[in-house]
Amino acid sequence: MNQQAVYPRQPLQHHLYSAPLPHVSNLSPHQRTIQSFFIPDNLREQLTQRNEAQLMTTPARDLGLPMEVHVYHSLYPLDTHGEKSSSFYGHPSSVYKATCSVDGRTYALVRIEGFRLVNELAMQVVEAWRRIRHCNIVSIREAFTTRAFGDSSLIFAYDYHPCSTTIYSTYFTAQGQAALYNSQHQQSNGNPRLIPETTIWSYISQIASALKAVHGSGLAARVIDPKKILITGKNRIRLSGASILDVLQYDGVLNVARQQQEDLLSFGKLIIALACNSLQSFTDIAQSFEYIARYYSPDLKNLILYLLSKPLPTKNIDEIIVMIGPRILHEINCSQFYNDELESELSRELENGRLVRLMAKMGFINERPEFDMDPGWSETGDRYLIKLFRDYVFHQVDENGRPVVDMVHVLTCLNKLDAGVEEKIMLMSRDEQSCLIVSFKEIKNCIVSAFNDLTSGRK
């Protein structure tokens, strides 16, 4: 990717939102750090980064990309390091973020390059996948062929999950291993590079849940592969690339039962790789099992043994879910706790959007230079109220004439204004020679009418 082509932007300086130092955060129970009044740093940073990733853009022509592909525009490559992200059984592929002109949302487009669709029937399987909505599967929106890239490309459009990584890049690359090592350096009893067992069980629960949905729909996932499983958020994983292999390798013959057995086998291999923290662990099964037996619980070993056992009609995803039932409970507990946390954060941020709009409205109206000579804004006009109300909200002084800076007063007044309550307040003119008794409702009406005049171009 050509770095010069990207618009200059001002990234948020996340390190400036710094955490309190230990000697400050070590407070008495009744004291609170300033941070505790706001959304936690890591959550805010994660959400902000996702918002930013979604808005990331660059002129398509600088990257040699088409301006428009079907209903999608503003293509932006998601492949990292300028490499092709992956190939699907020999077909080169790329991934782009794009905005859909129909609904304005952002999608991830997987492009299979130079692929000529022989049989239109192959696309029918996409319809079956479309019906699966599952929190551990990246949903597919549609698939189509296009010549917009100058070749014959097959495009699969998926929901876009900003800032996702893959299991492969998180655990099986040099950077991933280093990060894991650092995160566990402190607590290095036993092997320091171990992925915690709770994390592995969480992944197992999520993949099993996804496979249950897929197999239950008479399909096979065929993508239980560290490079195709995304980590899309706090410990949340999702199978990606749904239906691609079904279309690419379509031959009219149904092999779903065999492919489902292969899913279970790949599932087993993935767990071994995670537990041994190495993709090569499958080459020496005996040694890997010895390792797993030493560092993990027998339940994990038994599950892997079952998954790697000979394919049988009785070996299916339902059996696995029965085996891992109790572990799923832990997963649900974590998810619910996270729900509680999010609800509580959201309830604190809830009314701010409304207040921003209200204060912006007052900003648009008050002190406009072009109204300086306007009789509507004179000291007799109706709109004079708005000015006095602004003074009432922001410019209170105490008995010694010192400014009162009281956020509670501001918020209370603005909330009452927004609700338009009947409560009356006394507004004083600046020379203290006259005063007006008005209700919040009347002030609200003044603001609404002044703002309407403003936006309609009248004065």
Added chain:
Amino acid sequence: MNQQAVYPRQPLQHHLYSAPLPHVSNLSPHQRTIQSFFIPDNLREQLTQRNEAQLMTTPARDLGLPMEVHVYHSLYPLDTHGEKSSSFYGHPSSVYKATCSVDGRTYALVRIEGFRLVNELAMQVVEAWRRIRHCNIVSIREAFTTRAFGDSSLIFAYDYHPCSTTIYSTYFTAQGQAALYNSQHQQSNGNPRLIPETTIWSYISQIASALKAVHGSGLAARVIDPKKILITGKNRIRLSGASILDVLQYDGVLNVARQQQEDLLSFGKLIIALACNSLQSFTDIAQSFEYIARYYSPDLKNLILYLLSKPLPTKNIDEIIVMIGPRILHEINCSQFYNDELESELSRELENGRLVRLMAKMGFINERPEFDMDPGWSETGDRYLIKLFRDYVFHQVDENGRPVVDMVHVLTCLNKLDAGVEEKIMLMSRDEQSCLIVSFKEIKNCIVSAFNDLTSGRK
């Protein structure tokens, strides 16, 4: 409760935030209703009501309540309809919301009236319960005896979950039945008063998950009772009253195994009651099973049969979790989807709090009457910048002199200001005779110093 004693307050008029009419909401894919830009009505309403419930207060003396109980103050009764909410095996009890003076949080206090603690050892069980943190159990904080109410009371302090109802009041009262009937009136094929099977399975999963945690800690819940199970949010239930019976009925003898079997039996009775939508359903088991077989799946019937079977050492919560494994997957999927929804709402509200604080700061500073004659605010002073910047943000006009009301411009400017970026802008004086080139960083410094002067009382 004496209604006159409550402070007058201005409730939010939730019905004024009205939903779009069907002919308006039936839009083309590229159109969006104004509602879609904001947080969904029901979620906002729920969160606002919880915030309000938490702040609800009244002078304690008007209610004949003590000003302070141990470290708790601002007691507010939670019993509805002025009745005692419940009794624990003959002991009259009341529930209060109270604020803890140690950490400033709100707790729910359950008061067992006129109870004399004979054996201090009974309180040890509370310590075991304290260690259980589970998303389907109301956590206990502490238990203590007090004479603050004028009698000898035993107090249990729990986490407070605002706006909770019980399973009893939601399903087994006349209002509850009517609400259920109304909600299903449209889709009344079959029996219209049925609780949906997915809801029942959701409750089963949550109670089983809670029981697993309790039994796993060597305790018994003893509160699987429609009046003691709270619904604390969107389909979330929690067992309440943890440890109360253990303390009240303490006799030094351990009966945990028997009590755990009783938990399973009560669990079975609760499910029958929910499925038949009647607390009397247990009196005619045969008829109830016939009813359940007609309207619900065989899995549900089998689970109930197991729960009601004879107590045996092999009958335990683990077996139940294996039985309901696949249903738990559905539960986890719902919970994760709700997580996604909350994360996306939160990411939209994220920066509003910051903008509110920033705009309030500018409101405090600009146009203060007492600075009218101040040389610092004259057209040569540093702070004059702030005024011109305000004009730049809010008072733009187009080439015909018409006001430009552009929220994007406002937000961009404020964000750059908050970040203090080096980007320079040109500020024009009102008479258009002079102009200044300044960076957002310089303006930020001016605002910070002006606000500091304001709050420190200097001018």
